[in-house]
Amino acid sequence: MPKLEPHTYPAIAFDGVSKRYGATAAIDAVTLEVPHGQFVALVGGSGAGKTTLLKTINALIAPDAGVVRVEGRPTAEVEPPELRRGIGYVFQEIGLFPHLTVARNIAITPRLLGWSEADIAARVAELLDLVALPREFAARKPDALSGGQRQRVGVARALAARPKVMLMDEPFGALDPVTRAALGEDYRRLHETLNLTTVMVTHDVMEAALLADRIVVMKAGAVVADDTPRALLAGHADPDVAAMMQTPRRQAERIEALIHG
Amino acid sequence: MDERVAAAFALLPDYLGWHMALSASALGLGILISLPLAVLASRFQAVRWPVLGVASFAQTIPSLALLALFFPLLLALSSLTKAWFGTTIPALGFLPALLALTIYSMLPILRNTVAGLQGIDPAAREAAKGVGMTPLQSLFQIELPLAAPVIMAGIRTAAVWTIGSATLATPVGQTSLGNYIFSGLQTENWVYVLFGCAASAALALIADALLGLIETGLGKGDPRRWLTGGLVLLIGIAAGVAPLALHSSKPAYVVGAKNFSEQYILAELMKYRLEKEGAVVTAKEDLGSSFAYSALRTGEIDAYVDYSGTLWANILKRTDNPGRMAVLAGLGTDLKTRDGVIVLGTLGFENAYALAMRRDRAEALGIHSLDDLAQHAGELTMGGDLEFFSRPEWTALVGAYGLNFKAKKQYQPTFMYRALGSGDADVISAFSSDGRIAADDLVILTDPRGALPPYDAVILLSPQKANDPRLRRALAGLVGSIPVKAMQTANYSVDRDADKQTPRQAALALAKVIKR
Numbered sequence: 115m116p117k118l119e120p121h122t123y124p125a126i127a128f129d130g131v132s133k134r135y136g137a138t139a140a141i142d143a144v145t146l147e148v149p150h151g152q153f154v155a156l157v158g159g160s161g162a163g164k165t166t167l168l169k170t171i172n173a174l175i176a177p178d179a180g181v182v183r184v185e186g187r188p189t190a191e192v193e194p195p196e197l198r199r200g201i202g203y204v205f206q207e208i209g210l211f212p213h214l215t216v217a218r219n220i221a222i223t224p225r226l227l228g229w230s231e232a233d234i235a236a237r238v239a240e241l242l243d244l245v246a247l248p249r250e251f252a253a254r255k256p257d258a259l260s261g262g263q264r265q266r267v268g269v270a271r272a273l274a275a276r277p278k279v280m281l282m283d284e285p286f287g288a289l290d291p292v293t294r295a296a297l298g299e300d301y302r303r304l305h306e307t308l309n310l311t312t313v314m315v316t317h318d319v320m321e322a323a324l325l326a327d328r329i330v331v332m333k334a335g336a337v338v339a340d341d342t343p344r345a346l347l348a349g350h351a352d353p354d355v356a357a358m359m360q361t362p363r364r365q366a367e368r369i370e371a372l373i374h375g
Numbered sequence: 376m377d378e379r380v381a382a383a384f385a386l387l388p389d390y391l392g393w394h395m396a397l398s399a400s401a402l403g404l405g406i407l408i409s410l411p412l413a414v415l416a417s418r419f420q421a422v423r424w425p426v427l428g429v430a431s432f433a434q435t436i437p438s439l440a441l442l443a444l445f446f447p448l449l450l451a452l453s454s455l456t457k458a459w460f461g462t463t464i465p466a467l468g469f470l471p472a473l474l475a476l477t478i479y480s481m482l483p484i485l486r487n488t489v490a491g492l493q494g495i496d497p498a499a500r501e502a503a504k505g506v507g508m509t510p511l512q513s514l515f516q517i518e519l520p521l522a523a524p525v526i527m528a529g530i531r532t533a534a535v536w537t538i539g540s541a542t543l544a545t546p547v548g549q550t551s552l553g554n555y556i557f558s559g560l561q562t563e564n565w566v567y568v569l570f571g572c573a574a575s576a577a578l579a580l581i582a583d584a585l586l587g588l589i590e591t592g593l594g595k596g597d598p599r600r601w602l603t604g605g606l607v608l609l610i611g612i613a614a615g616v617a618p619l620a621l622h623s624s625k626p627a628y629v630v631g632a633k634n635f636s637e638q639y640i641l642a643e644l645m646k647y648r649l650e651k652e653g654a655v656v657t658a659k660e661d662l663g664s665s666f667a668y669s670a671l672r673t674g675e676i677d678a679y680v681d682y683s684g685t686l687w688a689n690i691l692k693r694t695d696n697p698g699r700m701a702v703l704a705g706l707g708t709d710l711k712t713r714d715g716v717i718v719l720g721t722l723g724f725e726n727a728y729a730l731a732m733r734r735d736r737a738e739a740l741g742i743h744s745l746d747d748l749a750q751h752a753g754e755l756t757m758g759g760d761l762e763f764f765s766r767p768e769w770t771a772l773v774g775a776y777g778l779n780f781k782a783k784k785q786y787q788p789t790f791m792y793r794a795l796g797s798g799d800a801d802v803i804s805a806f807s808s809d810g811r812i813a814a815d816d817l818v819i820l821t822d823p824r825g826a827l828p829p830y831d832a833v834i835l836l837s838p839q840k841a842n843d844p845r846l847r848r849a850l851a852g853l854v855g856s857i858p859v860k861a862m863q864t865a866n867y868s869v870d871r872d873a874d875k876q877t878p879r880q881a882a883l884a885l886a887k888v889i890k891r
Contacts, residue, residue: 174504199507209502213520213596223506255596271506 123186202272405480413488487529491522715838720854758800810867
């Protein structure tokens with residue numbers, strides 16, 4: 115994608131975006147802007163439209179109405195493969211290719227972009243360091259790795275072509291709590307140091323509150339709340355949103371009580 | 376080593392080479408056509424059902440029939456290409472066998488490729504999209520490699536089927552391991568039949584094992600395994616086919632033979648006479664009765680022996696019987712004006728269709744002629760060779776004598792004589808030059824109404840070689856020089872169980888009898 119004047123436009127902008135499946139609206143006229151460098155968590159119950167909204171950003175789903183812009187440019191104007199090569203994507207089910215080695219998996223987008231083999235090899239080594247995996251993992255197949263290691267490879271693959279925008283669909287959902295927390299914190303650091311814009315779908319409000327700068331709550335395809343974690347934890351007019359934000363708060367208080375009680 | 380086993384081994388390089396060349400190219404072509412078709416079928420419902428339906432349908436056609444059906448098809452195509460481009464395409468031999476086997480190999484490849492591609496985890500396909508692959512990149516880098524083990528399993532099945540069915544290429548004039556089986560069946564040479572089966576089975580097992588190595592190699596992502604498997608396979612095919620290329624001096628003449636002992640012997644005899652003239656000759660054997668004439672007419676074979684009555688009834692579609700000389704004269708002029716085929720001359724004996732019975736049975740019932748037979752037909756079982764009941768001679772017999780048998784059964788000629796011996800059949804359609812008539816003490820029933828035409832053995836030459844001096848010189852010496860006794864002796868030496876001769880040996884013995 116040709117680079118436009120930086121920060122003249124928001125990194126991602128939704129303008130009246132809708133998607134229907136039969137009679138039900140998966141997303142219903144969503145308008146939203148994500149500025150550069152922000153970490154946004156999309157939360158809500160299952161079927162709320164979080165993943166559908168996320169997938170309109172890299173054109174895995176084409177909206178029926180409205181415009182999605184990435185770096186100011188309507189995604190409908192870009193060839194989908196070209197658009198996706200410029201956006202990092204971490205999959206819900208990790209989505210590593212089982213027949214390719216770790217190195218080949220990480221190098222997949224650079225190779226599609228026609229990088230030289232030397233550049234690719236250097237980048238793979240750099241990325242393994244970045245996601246804290248030993249370099250000898252490069253030659254292994256995904257099935258020889260643990261779940262957490264595999265998702266680190268998934269993150270490395272998404273970062274490989276140096277995207278500025280990262281999309282994550284329940285990236286840590288299948289991991290045990292310890293791995294999940296460690297990976298979340300590591301990723302948040304990468305988000306800072308690489309100056310990324312991140313949109314993460316999660317059903318875990320605690321995770322959203324701890325990692326994101328901003329939480330967007332969806333219900334039945336519409337945005338029902340959109341604020342900082344701090345503001346939302348303090349309470350919300352919508353009773354469902356208030357109830358949802360209560361859970362992590364109450365848990366934190368009980369843990370606090372356990373430690374000090 | 377047994378003499379027959381040694382003889383079988385001597386033929387192996389040629390038969391095996393052709394068998395491998397045929398099945399490898401059919402399988403290769405099958406893969407080339409099936410893979411793209413399967414990819415389309417896996418993506419578009421509208422393509423899937425027609426493609427799989429047609430392939431399944433083709434699979435239900437008996438493979439021998441599928442091979443045979445390509446003959447008239449190619450013959451028709453050939454006349455079209457001749458009209459449009461001035462070139463003909465061969466309707467016998469490699470091409471029809473290749474096409475039929477290719478179609479036969481396609482179903483398992485199509486089915487497994489479609490199943491393999493549809494069975495891919497949708498998450499992998501979405502991941503390929505998500506990292507920025509185009510549909511083609513996704514197909515080649517992700518989907519086909521992931522489906523490879525299932526696809527290879529289909530290719531293995533296809534390979535085993537193709538190698539087995541390739542034995543059926545023999546009757547359409549393509550040399551294969553089936554030559555052992557068909558000629559062995561005809562001359563009751565069970566060593567040949569077993570040898571052909573064993574060779575074909577061994578070839579199929581080896582190919583299956585090597586393809587299996589490739590399959591597990593692809594499944595485990597182990598390049599050493601699939602490279603080894605592929606390399607050994609390629610070297611094996613090259614080594615098997617090499618003998619064909621080494622002595623592939625293009626034959627100057629091709630002599631044809633239908634599918635029974637007398638024809639094999641006469642083909643060997645013509646081959647021997649031509650070779651004495653210094654010519655390179657090959658024989659196309661086991662041609663179906665009507666294939667042989669078409670093959671001659673289109674120049675795929677240069678000479679073969681047919682019988683006047685057969686040509687009269689089946690080619691000229693005549694139902695009258697004007698007498699021996701008139702039939703011969705009619706053939707000479709009509710075949711030439713119709714097809715440009717030359718009747719070089721008669722060999723000197725008749726191989727007539729005749730109805731035969733065991734002597735004891737015929738005497739017990741008092742049957743001497745077909746008129747007598749008609750009286751008893753209602754209590755008797757008639758055994759015919761595979762084509763007899765669909766031939767015009769049968770219609771003529773039924774018309775003239777009103778034959779109405781209790782039952783009719785069809786046999787391979789060899790087993791027809793056995794059926795007469797065991798009492799499974801009471802009357803059979805025999806050939807008057809068959810040595811088994813004398814050996815089995817059979818009686819030929821007379822034909823007082825002259826329903827059956829004469830069957831003088833005649834040498835036919837193709838239009839293309841009609842004026843070839845060497846061919847005419849080599850075969851002219853055979854005209855009028857084989858008495859029926861000599862032919863019966865030669866036939867029996869091949870058909871009998873003890874001290875069995877090969878058709879080549881019988882031909883050489885017959886050559887000694889011929890004065891010129």
